[in-house]
Amino acid sequence: MGIATVNPATGETLKTFEALTHEELEAKLALADSAFKQYRQSAIAQRSQMMARVAQILENKQVEFAKVMTLEMGKTIKSAIAEVQKCALVCRYYADNAAQFLADVPGSTDASSSYVRYQPLGIILAVMPWNFPFWQVFRFAAPALMAGNVGILKHASNVPQCALAIEEVFTEAGFPPGVFQTLLVGADRVEAIINDDRVKAATLTGSEPAGMSLAAAAGKQIKKTVLELGGSDPFIVLESADLEAAVTTAVTARMLNNGQSCIAAKRFIVANAIADEFEERLLSKYQALKVGDPMSEDTDIGPLATQRILQDIDRQVKEAIAQGGNVLIGGQPLSERTGNFYPPTIIANLSPDTSMAKEEFFGPVALLFRVANIDEAIAVANNTTFGLGASGWTNDDRERDRLIDELEAGAVFINSMVKSDPRLPFGGIKRSGYGRELGKEGIQEFVNIKTVWIK
């Protein structure tokens, strides 16, 4: 499949795009390179003004942009509008805080003056996924551009109109030509772009194979990378938890983005004493969810983004059933509809060693595990190669402290679902990747941390 808009709700190909020719790509890299030489000299206050304008444009056109996302990858229109609003938030956050994050930091030494200065690196390549087609890009671009870098975006091939719309936002906000550009290219062109001397670093949000391939190419060139990869987040509910709050949040945390989020709760690990009650309440909330047209305001779950994802979740669920899983609801694609629709599904009685429990899966499917105590809960939660987020539900302080301390994840949320917030760093450990986006840590990934010593 080339670069195209295919409506996931109907399967209809709406628009196809030609990939950039070699010459067109070269012209864009040359423009980015010359833009950087000027842009790195700009005052942070001036960058802040432009970034605040980006936020304003996003807010003004939130419905228009949301519709492009929903059309290209099927997220519900209400969640798409919320995504555009969150992008405005991250732009304002860095517009307001970048000067402070990037200010010189004095060091106390025997020099007459010594300090750390943060300087931009140059052209940063961002390889991004389709699942949050605006948010993933803005959470890279806002800090990278505020730090004085220039960005080039290779977006997922199924969201080209989102990619082009984002470039336009930066242009309209007044960023000089070349400071942010979209490159319509396939994944097969990424290595050549990394190999280009003008490109200084890269970030990828996506699957493990894509991350490995990008990091290997960058490694050969000794270029810095940040990887935000997959996840199989646990959602642990212990006996002392507020059960109703936990179940309600469990539904939101699993169904986010039609079940296609790296930090969606995927494995629900529940203490035996409350497991029957949890299961019953979860089932009744699942029964109330409305699957349908993602453009409709009252839809809870739209189609999966591509046919491939539908095929993958269908295969994974069938394997889980064959390995002893008990389907409480759903379990089959909605074949009576065109489009990539899969129903809310719960699979109980699984062994933590089931293949589906170890892999990442995208789609509205919850796996339920029962555990005797917190020791077993933590062991099951950590029984994965991923380490992105984890949510733990308890009202016992000792249990809370153990969850925070012992869960192998880049983030632990207690009595709350895992989410990203511009004010806090976001990223994973283990095979979920390395490096951090957002917060102060995020803006410091793509800078030269220069030591200055004056005698």
Ligand code: NAP
């Ligand atoms: P994907 O297939 O890995 O694609 C992600 C991006 O990488 C796309 O732009 C894709 O381009 C490109 N790509 C694919 N193979 C590549 C290769 N060998 N070399 C260089 N680039 C390559 O992932 P996806 O299906 O779009 O996104 C879902 C994945 O993203 C899930 O694993 C999810 O957990 C992860 N994710 C992680 C986070 C996080 O913050 N940790 C957030 C969101 C999503 P093409 O589209 O042209 O193939």
